[in-house]
Amino acid sequence: MSPAYHIPPGIVSLWLGLLIVLFTCVDAYEEISDNTLSGLLRPNNDFDIHNGALLSPILRTRVPGTPGSTAVLNHFADFFRTTLPKWTIEFHNSTAKTPLSNGKDVPFRNFIATRDPPWASVGDVGRLTLVAHYDSKIAPEGFIGGIDSAAPCAMIMHAMRSIDAALEKKWSALKEQELYGYLEEERGLQVIFLDGEEAFKEWTATDSLYGSRALATHWDDQVYPAMSEFKGPLSSISLFVLLDLLGSKSPTIQSYYETTHWAYQRLGALEKRFKSLKHFKSNSADSWFIDTENDGHRLAPMGGIQDDHLPFLAKGVEILHLIDYSPFKGFPPVWHTIDDDGEHLDLDTVEDWSMLVTAFVAEWMELEGFFDRPSSPSPRNDESAELEALRLSRKTEL
Numbered sequence: 001m002s003p004a005y006h007i008p009p010g011i012v013s014l015w016l017g018l019l020i021v022l023f024t025c026v027d028a029y030e031e032i033s034d035n036t037l038s039g040l041l042r043p044n045n046d047f048d049i050h051n052g053a054l055l056s057p058i059l060r061t062r063v064p065g066t067p068g069s070t071a072v073l074n075h076f077a078d079f080f081r082t083t084l085p086k087w088t089i090e091f092h093n094s095t096a097k098t099p100l101s102n103g104k105d106v107p108f109r110n111f112i113a114t115r116d117p118p119w120a121s122v123g124d125v126g127r128l129t130l131v132a133h134y135d136s137k138i139a140p141e142g143f144i145g146g147i148d149s150a151a152p153c154a155m156i157m158h159a160m161r162s163i164d165a166a167l168e169k170k171w172s173a174l175k176e177q178e179l180y181g182y183l184e185e186e187r188g189l190q191v192i193f194l195d196g197e198e199a200f201k202e203w204t205a206t207d208s209l210y211g212s213r214a215l216a217t218h219w220d221d222q223v224y225p226a227m228s229e230f231k232g233p234l235s236s237i238s239l240f241v242l243l244d245l246l247g248s249k250s251p252t253i254q255s256y257y258e259t260t261h262w263a264y265q266r267l268g269a270l271e272k273r274f275k276s277l278k279h280f281k282s283n284s285a286d287s288w289f290i291d292t293e294n295d296g297h298r299l300a301p302m303g304g305i306q307d308d309h310l311p312f313l314a315k316g317v318e319i320l321h322l323i324d325y326s327p328f329k330g331f332p333p334v335w336h337t338i339d340d341d342g343e344h345l346d347l348d349t350v351e352d353w354s355m356l357v358t359a360f361v362a363e364w365m366e367l368e369g370f371f372d373r374p375s376s377p378s379p380r381n382d383e384s385a386e387l388e389a390l391r392l393s394r395k396t397e398l
């Protein structure tokens with residue numbers, strides 16, 4: 001600061017304090033343009049159920065503690081190490097006895113991948129967290145769990161792959177222009193593939209959600225360094241988006257929580273835009289997000305569904321639960337039957353879901369202008385125009 005005139009320091013700090021309050025209250029979220037929406041990468045052959053690079057390796061039995069589970073875990077790790085090398089990956093392992101383990105401990109292994117702004121300290125980043133469970137049910141024998149939840153895992157992988165370059169571009173640009181690190185809250189991304197969601201015998205409080213219960217407890221005990229923006233890994237989750245039972249045709253998604261209804265409505269808006277741009281492959285006339293027009297004060301009277309979000313919800317994490325369920329239709333017909341396999345997935349719907357998640361993440365991370373547009377004649381000028389716009393919008397926000 002070069003003081004051309006004298007401002008009492010008290011006023012400066014008051015003003016800074018006010019700014020910080022203003023900025024931490026802002027739910028930054030920026031719509032992407034039709035052009036960007038239409039140009040997002042599609043999964044193409046990668047969702048092929050026999051040899052697709054993302055989905056097919058998950059379409060196998062993967063009961064906790066079995067070789068199938070290890071193989072799928074390795075698939076996740078290989079994907080991030082080779083395709084998304086800037087992400088940090090870690091495992092969270094725990095053990096528990098199950099009603100079928102004859103007193104022996106069964107290992108549960110959660111997979112966690114994180115991507116934070118390179119300049120940010122771990123405790124200062126608020127993260128959009130995308131979650132699905134990767135374990136499969138032990139019965140009926142040979143159960144694959146296509147919608148439950150092999151397909152949701154693949155959707156998340158595709159979404160992260162599709163936005164990673166744009167995110168890198170945005171962060172490099174911010175860094176170059178020294179437009180980072182001051183007022184705007186730091187935003188990062190996180191992927192959690194949970195183990196042990198399914199009950200072994202019969203769904204109870206102790207026979208279910210093995211991985212998510214252990215992880216929520218573990219993170220609740222962890223504290224970030226003093227002076228961090230967030231207390232620990234749980235409070236740094238800005239939104240916990242759980243995908244489950246997705247991949248059947250014409251899904252029905254309810255909105256369950258008033259505080260995250262705005263995010264639900266964003267997904268509903270994106271669904272509408274994809275459809276009107278004719279960029280959805282599945283042809284369902286009905287809206288997937290049936291509560292989009294609801295004002296958020298009278299949501300799902302049926303309450304929540306028992307799923308991996310519960311241990312996090314109980315600790316105050318904001319939840320968006322994307323699950324195909326309605327009181328009239330229930331879960332998709334293949335649910336927990338041997339028919340929930342690759343062949344019974346509606347692949348157009350799986351692909352559309354992956355595009356929807358991609359677009360939502362792009363808007364959350366405010367990536368408009370940072371996707372490559374090969375048709376554009378002068379990308380460099382576009383880019384500086386974007387940065388100029390960014391700088392101007394900051395000024396307006398001030």
Ligand SMILES: *[C@@H]1O[C@H](CO)[C@@H](O)[C@H](O)[C@H]1NC(C)=O
Nearest residue numbers: 070073091092093094109110
């Ligand atoms: C947790 O499990 C993973 C996968 O089996 C393994 O690679 C890792 O070494 C384990 N971590 C610890 C701390 O035991």
Ligand SMILES: [Zn+2]
Nearest residue numbers: 137148198336
């Ligand atoms: Zn299930």
